[in-house]
Amino acid sequence: MPEIYRELIKLAESDSYPFHMPGHKRNEISTPFEGAFRCDITEIDGFDNLHDESGIILEAQQRANRLYCAEETYFLVNGSTCGVLSAVSATVPKGGVILAARGSHKALYHAAYLRDLEIRYLPYKINSGYDIPEAYTAEDIMPFLSSDVDAVFITSPTYEGKCSEVHEIAKICHEKKIPLIVDAAHGAHFGFGDMESKDNGSDSVSYEQDLYTRVPESAVTQGADIVIHSVHKTLPSMTQTALIHINGELADRALVKRYLRIYQSSSPSYVLMASIDRCMEEMESRGRDYIDRLLHLRNVITKETIELKNIYIPGSKVIDDPCKILILDASGTMTGQQIYDILREEYALQLEMAGQVIALAIITGSDSEDGIKRLIEAVKAIDKKIEGIKDKNSSAEASSFDREKILYRDIPSQKIKLTKAWDSPREQVSIDAALGRCAGDFINLYPPGIPIIVPGEVFSKDIVKEIKTCRSKELNLQGCLYSRDSKEILVEVIKE
Ligand SMILES: Cc1ncc(COP(=O)(O)O)c(C=O)c1O
Known part of the structure; x- marks a missing residue:
């Protein structure tokens, strides 16, 4: 058996549980997509063409378009990466200026490289408690909207689940006729389910206030000109599947389409396109259940871990996206990387990433109750372990963890x-x-x-x-x- 395939089968048959992308969580029930080889074709008669759609692909894109309430939506089979490359190339002329956050995905930098752009950076705003990039307000962006800026590029939600004020930012950009591109690669699930608002009223975090009652609003309905969604990250769809949505007149749609033809494969996978379409159908018919399940699983994690002595998992007061579970040791005894390693090596729980402070797990509506239980039990055990280490090492400092400290890093x-x-x-x-x-x-x-x-x-x-x-x-x-x-x-x- 060839090695890549052998390793994949080994993983599929192992006890390892995925707290990372893709959103379908290797759960066959969430992606009833049988016989990929039987469906793997190229543009034969009757199957339309992604680069010049008029039949079944156009209809499928229209479904996604309705679902997200965009003026135009296209399927992407090369991930959000090709969406970001196309969006930036279509809105900023060669040698032009793009205003962007330092924490942007590498696709933004690659677009800037390909088009010889100047990246003018927004202040590099960090939430130092968690060592994660902060979201932006319109006030943060306003002073940088000079007349030579060709487009604004923000990431919302961030990789760690923080959302910017997209509605207000779009408004100030539009006053200056500057298109706003939102890299919402991690927010394809936004806007589904109930739009009931969460309680943000008090500064003191009580347990109920930290629960999630909804997912945030989609950047598409908040007025962004171009929004890019990785369907595969948080929805039940195969890796590499994504969407690009275009609204308004500031982004030239024909140019976006041209760059999609350049940056996407000329042999787009029908398996991937069908996977997006199935996912859209699923969200159209059962999107609310999917989100309800996500919120339920997320709140179970909060309820079961809120009393822990050392491990802290911020809830809705801090992290807008319920998919993102930031696990950190508030006593400062363990780094995020150590927590990540223990979860992987001792509990066969594979997380998405680790940093100096946090370990990051991704959950979706496709997770199993059993998987969530395993994570909770493992986190509780790590909490106890930290307590033991602290006891043995009596010189361990008391927690200096500062939950909401914003600082600006030099670029x-x-x-x-x-x-x-x-x-x-x-x-x-x-x-x-x-x-x-x-x-x-x-x-x-x-x-x-x-x-x-x-x-x-x-x-x-x-x-x-x-x-x-x-x-x-x-x-x-x-x-x-x-x-x-x-x-x-x-x-x-x-x-x-
Ligand atoms: C913020 C952000 N944007 C874009 C991308 C690229 O997405 P894709 O993997 O779908 O190409 C990623 C990938 O992790 C990301 O985190």
């Missing part, structure tokens, strides 16, 4: 524009020798892939320190190389 200074820098001849040097030199490649923690440094930016003392810290904590650093003995971190810099 490295840029000496050379991204496109030129990434295309320049480079050389490898040790991280210490990189101080003061221009990066030749991206360095980021993955997932979610927010760059620590972008090609053309200068290695400062803080950046060098941050990279060393990530390495010492064994976080998943991408873009660095290591010397033979693994002791030295090597990075790429532009040749001088």
